[in-house]
Amino acid sequence: MRSSIRGAGAAAAATALVVVVAGSWFGFQQLAQPACSGKIELSVAAAPEVAPAIQSAAAQWVSDGAAVGGTCIAVNVAASDSVDVAAAVASKHGARLAGVGQASGTAVTPDVWVPDSSTWLLRLKTGGAAAFAPGNGASIARSPVVVAVPEPVAEARFGWPEKKVTWIDLLRQVSSDKPIRAGIVEPTQDAAGLSGLLSMTAAASGSGGDAQKATTGALRALATGRSALRQDLLARFPRSTDPTAVASGLGAAALSEEDVIAYNQTKPPIPLAALYLEPSPMPLDYPYAVLPGIEPAKASAARVLYELLTTPGFRNRLAAQALRAPDGNWGDGFKAPQGAPSPAGGAKTVPPAGGTAAGGLDPVAIERAVSSWSIATQSGRMLCVIDVSGSMKEPVASANNASRAQVTVAAASRGLGLFDDSWSIGLWTFSTRLIGNQDWREIVPIGPLSSQRGKLEQGLGSVKPSKGDTGLYDTMLAAYKAVQDEWEPGRVNSVVLFTDGQNDDDDGISQTQLLSELKRLADPEKPVQVVIIGIGGGVNKAELEAITKVTGGGNFVTEDPSKIGDIFLKAIALRPNAPR
Structure with a gap:
């Protein structure tokens, strides 16, 4: 903050x-x-x-x-x-x-x-x-947002004060073979940190090559040096002119101009240079x-x-x-x-x-940056459940006529790229009668991404709509039980389910039976958060709210399936912190 x-x-x-x-x-x-x-x-x-x-x-x-x-x-x-x-x-x-x-x-x-x-x-x-x-x-x-760098580092690595510096220049220094130790105040809680995050990720996504990989790399580089409090971040700048101390201390951080002036007024052993990077980041206003x-x-x-x-x-x-x-x-x-x-x-x-x-602020870009940061810097255990009922074949005009299933898989793949190897993730699909009378199919069991990222990518690539209906209630109960059975402490254990319809499985359990079972299973010592993402106009929002009211979590509904990617990121980012 x-x-x-x-x-x-x-x-x-x-x-x-x-x-x-x-x-x-x-x-x-x-x-x-x-x-x-x-x-x-x-x-x-x-x-x-x-x-x-x-x-x-x-x-x-x-x-x-x-x-x-x-x-x-x-x-x-x-x-x-x-x-x-x-x-x-x-x-x-x-x-x-x-x-x-x-x-x-x-x-x-x-x-x-x-x-x-x-x-x-x-x-x-x-x-x-x-x-x-x-x-x-x-x-x-107003106070411009700058990148604060110890003066010796600014001179040696950026050619300060003569040379103009860009965010691409900073990105290269952060990701080089001998990277500058970058830091940031938690951008979900700090406006200067958020401004720096927006500029850094914009530079990464526009640097050519694999934009998502570059952006994720930038997020993780910043995350390793994040601080919850500004005072803690400032304390990590070198406090001695010894070359070893300079090399091991904090080398760059997005701060306000006011912060740099105030810091230098304390007469530190090594003053901070304020680099006014181009393009200019969003100032404090x-x-x-x-x-x-x-x-x-x-x-x-x-x-x-x-x-x-x-x-x-x-x-x-x-x-x-x-x-x-x-x-x-x-x-x-x-x-x-x-x-x-x-x-x-x-x-x-x-x-x-x-x-x-507030002139020129892009709410979508801000929300996306905050959500991406939250996902890239947290850990969790999640079962992703994707609707493959027949209606998921419908084309989405705003997504170049890709099917709802394809748009959903793309959103899940994008999220997968943000999750680091500390996550554990599994993948199911559901419709009606996918395996005999069973409405769901396990594609990849919940397990560490460190060992099964490739399996999940292949599993997402295999997702195809069926001819069935939407067996929502039976699937939700089974998914909840699966996550709860191997519940892990110290992490957010969750079910994230995508659907474009409401329950229409006449052979399955009723809503009353589902809610009664979820209430019976709920254990405050082992909470399972349920996030339901509804796609299109066929979703019954009241039906979804009834479920998450019992389990905790939340539901997110969009009429436009092309927005499902940002909604998925937002939904994951808004999950509560894990109990301790």
């Missing part, structure tokens, strides 16, 4: 109570009154590095005697890690964010949230928070998000506070925190790293609207 290394600044902003007004900042001098009465409390949760600037701006507002209509407004500015607030908002709105985890029991959502990146707002929306529609959302600050559901008086106060944070003077407050204005320029006192770009020729003007957040 993001956590500024400037402890004093963050601590000062942890809880600040200041008086502001519910009116226009630009008109407050004319409307100021000697005193005010009453109080409306506006809570603001801001990323730790920007919270001091917001706090000091509001405090100055108070000292100038601002009040409107005789009403006082108290603004409580709290320095809050973005991932923690995201977890609380997700819990409130029913969203699921891969890698974020559950909100703490004491977590409370604020009235205004200033996370470090608009990607948090986007992930909440695509994660299932359909009603999550925050107001405003414009950027109030600090959106001002007024969360839905706040009362009108608070909404008015939030509008006034936003106006205050778009004034020219606020840019200088940002500069004191090593942050830029939304347009990418900086205020007085900003000490830019060597080679730092300054857009617009360094002009010191702030856009009247405060900048635009």
